[in-house]
Amino acid sequence: MQLTGSLFADMSAIYGNGLSTFPDYPAEIRAPHGTVSGVSGFQVHIGSEAVETPGDFCDMLIAMNPAALKANAKWCKRHAMILVDEDAFDEAGMKKAGFTTDNPFSELSVEDRTLIIAPITTMTKESLKDSGLDLKAILKCKNMFTLGIACYIFNRPLQPIYAYLEKKFSAKHPEVIAPNKKVIDDGYNYAANVQAIPNTYTIEPVKSARKGTYRNITGNQAIAWGLLAASEKSGLPLFCGSYPITPATAILEELAIHKSLGAKTLQAEDEIAGICTAIGASFAGNLAVTTTSGPGLSLKSEALGLAVMAELPLVVVDVQRGGPSTGLPTKTEQTDLNQALYGRNGECPIPVICAHSPANCFFAAFMACKIALEHMTPVLLLSEGFLGNGSEPWLIPWMKDYPDIKPPFAKSLPAGEKFKPFERDPETMVPQWAIPGQKGFEHRVGGLEKTHAGVLSTDPANHEMMVRERAEKVARISKDLPDLKVQGPESGELLVIGWGGTYGHIASAVHDLHDEGVPVAYTHFDYINPLPPNTAEIFSHYRKFLVCELNSGQFASYLQGLYPQYRFDKFGKVQGQPFLVSELVEAIKKEI
């Protein structure tokens, strides 16, 4: 279902629709088939306008078995169409899904929806009986039969799908191209002939879209490419030391492909080796990155402190998932914010930034690298499972339009003087970067407290000074950050606040409220530590604040600590699922 869903999404993207996707799958690779907990879903939202979320409720549900119907029926709109594979709704399948009557639709109170009950398995078998494929391979094609049906319903041309199949399979499995095409055709024709489908729909391409070249991109892919972009812009080779972990692994996998852009990837023996190899690579002058998710970030904490102390550039990407501990590995949350801000021993501040949509992950990753390299500090980039796996169309930028990245390389030393690794630029508090191999710049870094000259020191005053200077270095990054923007009234009663991957949902909710004439303002944070320079100024224009986030209120508490003069109300959700626009609308209305 993941492949069928992403194919339909890609075809919609190429067609020019607004698009947002949300794959939702179980943690197990082969979860018990036919059980409700084992259902793998792929949510696609397309539109003739820009689409900002994968949507709360669906117009069409394709359920390949009773369990999929049971798990998702509650998301069907009043007038939704439900397509099911009749063959899977046998006694065994119904029992496995926990149905107690023989009518699953009335049991779920969806019998009044438009039901298309099609013998998909039987027809797929019939369609491919002369294909030469064995039964197992034939059964795999039934998702393609449904893709054919969906293409009919949404008036999608089949040609781009054919082209995709040819490209994907021509080298290794040319024998599956013709059967797949045939089964899609047969699905399409079945839908055209069956008379069970009352309406078809045409979702026109987005007309207001800006001119240019577009592609569909997932957040994880965008992060990998953003890192490569920063490598190219800074002129430093990219090194990524990582350990596989859901849902971040795709970043490492993507980087491993792009050796032609000079990327070196090291699949480390553990999370700690992931960050420590990256710290070594940074010391040696590479753009160093480690990618992980929450549990991995916990393991990296001590080494992250080392990077703070050694004042080396490093990007740590945390694609957040449900926690604590192993938690909900395949589900999305924003629950690592406190860990990102505070999860280290000693006073150990680092910049924390986040991405707000799958495509924005590219820019966020680029900025994480730029800040790390120009300010000589580790940077924590927070993504989310929802962003990493989700996708959206992206207007592809040109690298010439991206800002330069200029690390503070140590250039020359007065004769007879030794390099002082922690002597700071008085303006930015940033030390210089001398890289092994640079003659005359021999110096030692490490986890022990040192003086500006890099000499070990337990002097109380020196320690306090260095603690404050390292904090000040991070705080002064604020000056380089873009201003916070507000959607809606520039002053007034309520400011809704979000950060990270909730952008699409909150923005949609706020737009809906604006359409209803509710004068609510909304601001969204891409930079958490430090905050954008105009944050206090923006806050001063409102009386009430509602922070919406996928945790119990971590960002709200953070803001509360920084701005005690205001009260930051919390709207949190910790279910491993994104917000629904509808629940946000309701929560915001309550606040007014």
Added chain:
Amino acid sequence: MANLTFKDFKSDQEVRWCPGCGDHAVLASLQRALPKVSQALNYEKERYVVVSGIGCSSRLPYYMDTFGFHSIHGRATAISTGIKVANPWLTVWQACGDGDALAIGGNHFIHAIRRNIDINIMLFNNQIYGLTKGQYSPTSKLGAITKTSPYGTVEHPFNPGSLVLGAKGTFFARSLDVELALNEEIMTAAALHDGCSVMEFLTNCVIFNDGAHKDLSDPAVRADHTIVLRQGEKMIFGKDRDKGLVYDGRKLRAVHIGEGGYTEEDILVHDSHADNIGLQMALADMKGPQYPVALGVIRDVKDITYDDGVRDQVKEVTAKSKIHSVDELLRSGSTWEVE
């Protein structure tokens, strides 16, 4: 190329190890070995990076006037790996203790060996935790009485040599802190070896484990209780050079030459370059009183290194790839135009 001397490698920092600590000797040996290595390999000083973890011996980078990284407990090997992969031109020397490398850092240690990354690991083995003041380590002898084992340990120690060879290490050598010339010799051999070189230095902790290696280091017994292995030379040892190692078809034996029918002819010749690890493993495992403890380069074989592999693959893929810039990457695959 500058003619480097040991002074070039000596930093201005005061050495803070306890008087009598074995680490002083290893540091001095390193400062004397590196000028020779530089001469042999035509290396400039700025090419050296000295890395360490945490522990007494891990203070070593501060005492070397090279680029240095004193990292965190157990992680030196991972830091070294990153440095070498990022810039294979650098030559990486690592100082770590038995607790640092084999307890908290055991995972990184075995994986660096498995990958055969071209770094030089100096393992200071004093069989105790010194910096935390006297707890047993993974190399403390069974029954060792320490602060955390007041009634003796009930766990077996690692023999670092068997661990390295078990992980199919390509280089393992051993020396005693007091054997300055041998220290230099194995350091030079390690530098010349392409791949992960592990040097074990049996060091004395005067405060918490004094005399742990006395049975080997005491001049009165050293020649009889140790054997220095050298490539292509017969495995002869003893103050009077009258003892040797033979292989009797089933196992290694230490014998007196001229007794029990053994002549010098029967004595084994050391081959550190042999790919077969069997005999080298037996040599690394030897301990008294039945056997002398093996010193010198026990194994030194050629194999592909991780850092070369990474570099070559980047070259190979780059030559074949159609994508050579980020702009090209972003426009690869399925895209569409909005006019």
